[in-house]
Amino acid sequence: MEKRDILKEHISKTAKLTNEEFDYFFSHFKEESFKKGQVILAEGDKVEREYFVLTGFLKAFFINDEAKMFILQFSMPTWWTSDYSALYNKTRATINIDCITDATILSISNTDREKLCNTLHEAEHFFRWRTNKGYIAVQKRLLSLMNSDARSRYEELLGQYPALYDVVPKHLLAAYLGVSRETLSRLYNSSK
Numbered sequence: 001m002e003k004r005d006i007l008k009e010h011i012s013k014t015a016k017l018t019n020e021e022f023d024y025f026f027s028h029f030k031e032e033s034f035k036k037g038q039v040i041l042a043e044g045d046k047v048e049r050e051y052f053v054l055t056g057f058l059k060a061f062f063i064n065d066e067a068k069m070f071i072l073q074f075s076m077p078t079w080w081t082s083d084y085s086a087l088y089n090k091t092r093a094t095i096n097i098d099c100i101t102d103a104t105i106l107s108i109s110n111t112d113r114e115k116l117c118n119t120l121h122e123a124e125h126f127f128r129w130r131t132n133k134g135y136i137a138v139q140k141r142l143l144s145l146m147n148s149d150a151r152s153r154y155e156e157l158l159g160q161y162p163a164l165y166d167v168v169p170k171h172l173l174a175a176y177l178g179v180s181r182e183t184l185s186r187l188y189n190s191s192k
Helices: 003-012 019-026 084-089 110-119 121-147 150-160 163-167 170-177 181-190
Strands: 030-034 039-041 049-055 058-063 069-075 096-099 103-109
Touching: 003 019, 003 049, 003 103, 019 110, 019 121, 049 084, 049 110, 069 170, 103 110, 110 121, 121 150, 150 163, 150 170, 150 181, 170 181
Parallel strands: none
Antiparallel strands: 030 103, 039 096, 049 103, 058 069, 058 096
C-alpha cells in the first residue's frame, strides 16, 4: 500500500474527505525516514510537529534524575505521537521520541494542522476524534497502573498488541509496564 493510501485509509474511518480534499490534506504532511535508534524528538527541543507512523515502531519516553527510563507510549503503524503538552503549549519537549526499528513517518506542523481544521470541517472532526481517543487511552493506562498488578498489565498489553513482544526489546516492555526485566521474564515464562 502506498504511503498516502495508509493515511487516507486511516482518516477515512472517521472523516469523509473527497479526493481533492484529501490531496490538500496530504499536501501538509512531510515524509521522513529514520533508522533504528535514531532520535526524532529530544528533551529540550522545540516541538512544532506531530508524527503519524507509516512503518516501524517508536517509543516516547522520559528519563528521570536517577537515569531510570519510563516509557509513555509505543507507537506502531497508524499511530500518532508527539510531546503534546509542549506542542500545544508552545514549550520545550519534556519527553524523548526515538525509533525502536527503522521507521517511516509523516509529520505535520501544529500550524498546518490548525489551518486544515479551519478550512476542512472533516479534518477538524478527525483531529478532535483522534485527540479524544488519545485521552481515553491515557486514562485507561493510568487506571491500569493504579489498579492492576504486573501480571494483569502484562497480559492486557500483549492481549491488545501481541506484535509488541516480537518487536520491542524486553527491557523496554519492562519499562512500559513499570517492572524489572527479571519480573518481565518471570511473567513471560509463567504464561507459557
